[in-house]
Amino acid sequence: MRLLLTGAAYQLRLLRRSPGDLIALATTPLLTVVFLAVVEHNGRPDLAVNAVLAPALIALWGMSLLIAGDMIDAERATGTFEVLVATPARLWPLFTGRVLVVTVVSLLGLVESWLVATVVFGVPLRVAHPGLFAVTLLATVLAMSGHAGVMTSLFVLSRSARIFQNSLSFPFYVLGGVLVPVALLPAFLRPVSTVVFLSWSADLLRDSLRPAAPDSPVLRVGMVLGLGAAGAALSWWLLSVVLRRARRTGSIALGG
Amino acid sequence: MTESPCIEIEGLTRTFSHRIFLARRPITGTIALDHVNLIVEYGEVHGLLGPNGAGKTTLCKILATILLPTAGTVTVCGSDVVTDPRAVRRRIGIVLGGDRGLYGRLTARQNLRHWGALYGLHGTALRSRIDELTERFGLTTRQHDRVETFSRGMKQRVHLARGLIADPELLLLDEPTDGLDPVAATEFRALVGQLRAEGRTILLTTHNMAEAEQVCDRVSFIDNGTILDADPATLSALVSRYERIDALGVTEPTRARVSTIAGVERVEDLPDGYVRFHATDRPAATAVLRALVDAEVTRIRNSEPSLEEIYLHLMGGQRGMRVD
Ligand SMILES: Nc1ncnc2c1ncn2[C@@H]1O[C@H](COP(=O)(O)OP(=O)(O)OP(=O)(O)O)[C@@H](O)[C@H]1O
Numbered sequence: 317m318r319l320l321l322t323g324a325a326y327q328l329r330l331l332r333r334s335p336g337d338l339i340a341l342a343t344t345p346l347l348t349v350v351f352l353a354v355v356e357h358n359g360r361p362d363l364a365v366n367a368v369l370a371p372a373l374i375a376l377w378g379m380s381l382l383i384a385g386d387m388i389d390a391e392r393a394t395g396t397f398e399v400l401v402a403t404p405a406r407l408w409p410l411f412t413g414r415v416l417v418v419t420v421v422s423l424l425g426l427v428e429s430w431l432v433a434t435v436v437f438g439v440p441l442r443v444a445h446p447g448l449f450a451v452t453l454l455a456t457v458l459a460m461s462g463h464a465g466v467m468t469s470l471f472v473l474s475r476s477a478r479i480f481q482n483s484l485s486f487p488f489y490v491l492g493g494v495l496v497p498v499a500l501l502p503a504f505l506r507p508v509s510t511v512v513f514l515s516w517s518a519d520l521l522r523d524s525l526r527p528a529a530p531d532s533p534v535l536r537v538g539m540v541l542g543l544g545a546a547g548a549a550l551s552w553w554l555l556s557v558v559l560r561r562a563r564r565t566g567s568i569a570l571g572g
Numbered sequence: 573m574t575e576s577p578c579i580e581i582e583g584l585t586r587t588f589s590h591r592i593f594l595a596r597r598p599i600t601g602t603i604a605l606d607h608v609n610l611i612v613e614y615g616e617v618h619g620l621l622g623p624n625g626a627g628k629t630t631l632c633k634i635l636a637t638i639l640l641p642t643a644g645t646v647t648v649c650g651s652d653v654v655t656d657p658r659a660v661r662r663r664i665g666i667v668l669g670g671d672r673g674l675y676g677r678l679t680a681r682q683n684l685r686h687w688g689a690l691y692g693l694h695g696t697a698l699r700s701r702i703d704e705l706t707e708r709f710g711l712t713t714r715q716h717d718r719v720e721t722f723s724r725g726m727k728q729r730v731h732l733a734r735g736l737i738a739d740p741e742l743l744l745l746d747e748p749t750d751g752l753d754p755v756a757a758t759e760f761r762a763l764v765g766q767l768r769a770e771g772r773t774i775l776l777t778t779h780n781m782a783e784a785e786q787v788c789d790r791v792s793f794i795d796n797g798t799i800l801d802a803d804p805a806t807l808s809a810l811v812s813r814y815e816r817i818d819a820l821g822v823t824e825p826t827r828a829r830v831s832t833i834a835g836v837e838r839v840e841d842l843p844d845g846y847v848r849f850h851a852t853d854r855p856a857a858t859a860v861l862r863a864l865v866d867a868e869v870t871r872i873r874n875s876e877p878s879l880e881e882i883y884l885h886l887m888g889g890q891r892g893m894r895v896d
């Protein structure tokens with residue numbers, strides 16, 4: 317737990333030194349403009365909620381994966397990875413704490429998107445179920461931080477994964493029902509997307525902005541948290557594989 | 573505490589193999605360490621001397637649990653580096669040479685705080701430890717500056733402070749003065765002297781003889797992954813095996829006569845006018861002395877060979893420090 321905080325504190329200091337890392341947040345308002353323009357033009361105000369949430373979720377996913385995927389490479393570049401491995405600290409909480417900070421900061425994307433909608437487009441937005449909204453956001457941040465660590469190890473294990481880093485996100489935007497609800501996806505994709513926590517998060521967030529009473533919210537938040545825990549377990553296991561392999565092959569200082 | 577040594581290495585071998593894409597077995601490449609045995613007692617400053625690529629860094633990394641041994645057993649502060657790396661990590665500090673290994677974008681103090689936290693330190697204990705170390709290493713005035721703005725010598729002090737943050741019993745220093753100017757290097761050696769006075773065990777790698785001679789209690793030579801004469805008795809035997817006697821005003825006949833004495837390996841003219849007789853053992857040296865005194869040569873001096881000479885002697889025939 318304390319290591320989680322240590323990681324978080326470190327990441328905060330880094331962010332303060334180099335706010336350039338937040339560049340992803342620059343595209344969020346632009347995406348919102350594009351999505352909302354389409355929605356408005358077609359006279360579908362009911363879809364404004366989708367248009368506002370999608371860029372925010374894209375920022376969340378993109379920023380978390382970016383930092384997570386880059387973490388070990390950055391430690392190698394500064395020559396600190398070896399020294400880190402030689403400390404008694406467990407690296408998983410340390411790394412996860414760092415991702416957590418970035419994920420929380422990425423929620424600024426939601427604020428941006430919201431501002432674009434209300435100020436630029438004058439779309440009236442109201443959180444119909446504020447409790448559910450808050451709980452879902454929290455669960456989403458946790459699940460995201462748990463999952464992102466998978467990237468940390470994956471990029472170390474396979475150099476070629478990095479080439480796909482950018483394109484890797486798009487299938488998840490589809491499977492995660494970021495803009496288009498999963499229910500509208502082709503039937504064969506639906507089972508796959510039920511194991512993507514983002515699809516549950518996206519649906520819940522949209523529901524919490526709409527007046528209709530949401531369907532079994534507790535179960536669905538539970539799904540977000542459960543899938544998040546599974547992702548965290550996977551990232552924990554992958555990291556231990558990576559560390560063991562690095563100690564054996566001597567690839568800690570060098571590339572993968 | 574038991575009387576077992578601080579570092580105990582037995583039959584340590586480390587190979588680096590590389591894998592070819594899709595190949596079933598990795599290809600065995602370099603043998604970085606080859607059946608190395610080494611013992612370092614508590615409180616000892618032990619020097620590990622060797623040329624580039626000798627295996628010094630590899631050995632340090634294995635002791636620091638950064639690398640796994642391929643074969644052999646390594647015990648550090650009573651714990652095995654393979655089966656109980658965490659226990660080892662808690663009791664060692666490591667300073668790898670070079671410019672890297674710190675977070676340049678953070679200040680010196682933030683770096684120390686971060687690394688301290690990784691050793692489980694926090695709160696007042698951590699703060700006073702950092703105060704103590706910054707004070708001691710002359711970093712107090714610059715502790716709030718980013719490390720990337722520091723000179724090499726300043727960075728090295730932060731490195732050392734970081735290595736000491738958790739008050740380790742064993743400090744591993746891999747070429748700590750590499751890249752330091754002579755003043756900074758001398759300062760650094762003085763610091764090592766202080767740490768030794770505190771009773772800390774230090775393993776220091778270097779290819780600088782003078783440094784090893786100056787700060788180390790014992791020295792091991794390493795080359796091609798093999799340790800030569802880690803045993804101090806053997807080493808001191810080596811030292812006395814190569815005795816030299818320098819004499820001034822030696823006439824040609826005397827010189828000719830002395831050089832035929834059994835055990836005189838070589839005769840050499842020194843720049844200062846002295847003639848140096850290299851004897852392979854003590855009796856030979858004594859015989860040389862007697863012959864010189866008999867020939868009424870009065871300006872005689874006897875000097876022990878420096879580490880550098882032993883080093884060159886040991887390595888010379890094989891490859892060592894040859895300058896091409
Ligand atoms: N990660 C690695 N992968 C492959 N080979 C390696 C690796 N690390 C070291 N080696 C090889 O092992 C041998 C010993 O290297 P090592 O770095 O331990 O030498 P060193 O004594 O520290 O040299 P230097 O004085 O140059 O620092 C060298 O031949 C080196 O090329």
Ligand SMILES: [Mg+2]
Pocket residue numbers: 628629630746747
């Ligand atoms: Mg080295």
